[in-house]
Amino acid sequence: MLDERKLKVLYAIINSYIISAEPIGSRTLSKHYDIGVSPATIRNEMSDLEELGLLNKPHSSAGRVPSDKAYRLYVDSLLLNNSTIDEYKKQKIKDILISKSQEVDHLLQTSAKVLSEITNHIALVISPHLENSKIKHIQLVLVSDNQVLLVIVNNSDIIRSTIFKVDNQISPDQLNTISNFLNEKLNNLPLNKLNDVLNMGLLDELYEYKGVLKELIPILNESVYDSEDVELYYDGVARLLNYPEYKDINKAKTILSFIEDKDKILEMLLKENLGNGIEIVIGEENVYDQLKESSIVTATYNIDGKTIGKIGLLGPTRMDYYKLINVLRLFSVNISEILEMEFRK
Amino acid sequence: MLDERKLKVLYAIINSYIISAEPIGSRTLSKHYDIGVSPATIRNEMSDLEELGLLNKPHSSAGRVPSDKAYRLYVDSLLLNNSTIDEYKKQKIKDILISKSQEVDHLLQTSAKVLSEITNHIALVISPHLENSKIKHIQLVLVSDNQVLLVIVNNSDIIRSTIFKVDNQISPDQLNTISNFLNEKLNNLPLNKLNDVLNMGLLDELYEYKGVLKELIPILNESVYDSEDVELYYDGVARLLNYPEYKDINKAKTILSFIEDKDKILEMLLKENLGNGIEIVIGEENVYDQLKESSIVTATYNIDGKTIGKIGLLGPTRMDYYKLINVLRLFSVNISEILEMEFRK
C-alpha cells in the first residue's frame, strides 16, 4: 500500500513543510528533492497519498501539505530508530544545567529555559511527582511560642515545609520526641501510603502528644495530597509568535491562555501514562480543543529508573520532530543523572 | 495655560481613547461628550493642546490621540484624589485571596491571577524582600549520614531551606547545639546584617564545631544574597493580545519576551524606590526600550508599614489608570493585611 517511492515523496513533503510552512508542489519537489521521477509521476503519487489521507490541499491549485496522519506515520518511524545519544552535546547541556542548578527548582526552571532556547519552542517541565517518592526525614521545629514548622524531606531531597499553629504550649524537647517518633514510624514510607498509616492508630502509640498529633495529621495529609505539589515550569512562550501558524492573534491567544491554565497543563501531562520514553501527540489527536492545531512531544525523567517527572515541547504540528525527540532524550538523561548524582547519598 | 475648557477637552479625549483605542475627532467629541461648544472651537483647543505636546495626530486627517505627557498629567491629577477604598469590594477580594492561600507562595500567585482577571492586564507580583526582614528561627537537621538540612524562618514566616553535605560525620545532638547557638546569636538579626555578624569572629565562639560552621557560613550567606531570593509571579500574559496596540505580532513578541526575562523584570521593579504607594511609568518614560509603548502601574505591600514587596500591572499606555490604581490599592491593603494576619504571632 505504501511502496518506497510513495514514502520518499511523503517524507520529502514533510521535510520541506517542516522547514518552510508552505505547501509543496510536484515541480519544486522534483527539483529540490532527489526523487528520480518526473513531476507528473510525483503528481500521481501525491494524488494517491491524498486519497490515503496523508496529504491535504489548502485549495485546488496549491501544493500539498502533510496531514496529522502523515506526521504520525513519520514520527512512528522515527521512534523506531533508537538513536544514540551524542555524548558531546550531552555533556555540554549537562554542564549548563549543573552550573545553574543547586536546587531542584532551579534545575527544572533552567531546563525549561535551555530546552526552549535550543528548540525554539515552548518548553514545559513538571516537577517530581511526590507520590512516587518516600519520606526520608520529618522534622518539627518550634519557631515561636505557638508556631511549629514542619519539614518533610523526601528521598529526592525535595523539601516541603509548612508552618502551623498549635493551641497548647509545647516545648522543643517534646517536638523532638515527636519528630523522632515520626521518623521511626514513617521513614522510607512511600508518600502515597502515608494516609493509611496515619489513620491506623498511630495516635494511640503516642498518647501523651495526642493534641499536637491531631493537628499535625491533616497537615501532613494535605502536604501530600495538595495537587499543587506538582509544580509546572514553562519557558519560551514568546517563541510561539515566531511561527506563521500563530500569526493569527486569536490562535496565539488560545494557546497562551491554555498554557497559563496550570491545572489543565498538569492534567494533560499527567494523564498520559508515565511510561518511560518519548510520547507524541499530534494535532487532532489532542484531547483539548485548544491544541488541535498544535503538537506536543514529551519525555520522562527518572530516578533509579522510576519515572518521576516530565519534560515537553509544544509547537505547531509542523515541528521538527526528529530534532525535538533527540533534544528531549538528551535532557531526559541529563536531568535524571543530575537528580541522581546531586541529591542521592 | 491650561484653562478648564482645555482640560475638559483633553480629559474627554483621554477617556474616549482609553475605551476605543481610536483617534477622536472634534465632531464626535462634541456629540458624545458634553463640552458645550461647537466642533470648530474644539478644533482650536485641540490645536493648542497639540502645540503643548499633549495630543498627537496619527496623520493629518485623523483625529487626535493623547500623548504620554497627557497621560502623565491625567494620572498625576488622579493620584491627588486619595480615593477611599470600597470596603465591600475589599472584603470580596480578601475572601478570594484568603480562601486560596495558605502559604505566601499561593497568596502571591493567586493575587497575580485575580489581579489580571479583574483588570484584564498582565499582572506582576514580586515576593517579599528578604533583606528587609529578620531572622526568626534557624534550624539544622540531619537528614542522612552526611546531609544537613538548613531551614531559615524569617519574621514574615517565609521559609528558606537548603540541603548541604558535610564531610565529617556529625550527630543530631551536635547539630542541635549549633542550632541553639545560632538562634541565640542571630535571632532578630536583620538578614542584611547577617554577613557582618558571620564574618566577625562567630567561629571562635564555637570552636569545636568550626568544621561544620565553616561549611555553613557560605551557605547562609548565599541563601541571603542569592538574587533569586525574590520570586516573580505573573499572570495574564495572553490578555496582552486583546489590545489592538499589540495586534502587530512583533510588538506582542517584544513584550512577551521581556516578561519572560525574569531578571529584567525584577531589576525594573526593584529599581524604583520602594516608597509606599502607587507608581506609574508611562510609555516613553520607561527605561527599557521594549516598554516604550506600554505603561506600568505598581503598588507596594507592607508588613507593619514596611514595604516588603510589589504588585503591578502592565499594558498599553492607553490603560484605564483610574481603575487600575484603585484595584492595586485594594490588593495592596489586602495582601498586606493577610500577610500580617495570617503569619504573625
Add this chain to the structure above:
DNA sequence: ATTAGCACTCGGAAGAGGGGAGTGCTAATA
C-alpha cells in the same frame, strides 16, 4: 470669541487585473 462653511488630506476598504504556482487529464513514449 465662537461658529458655520468649505476645500483639502489621507488612510482604509473594496474591487479589478495579472501573474504564477499548482493541478488533473490526455496522449505520446519507452
Add this chain to the structure above:
DNA sequence: TATTAGCACTCCCCTCTTCCGAGTGCTAAT
C-alpha cells in the same frame, strides 16, 4: 504498463486604482 510531456484550467495573492468618509485648518460671518 508505467512514465512523462503537454496543456488547459484553477485559484490565491499581489498590486494598483478608485472611492468614501472622517477629520483638519482656514476664512468669513455671527
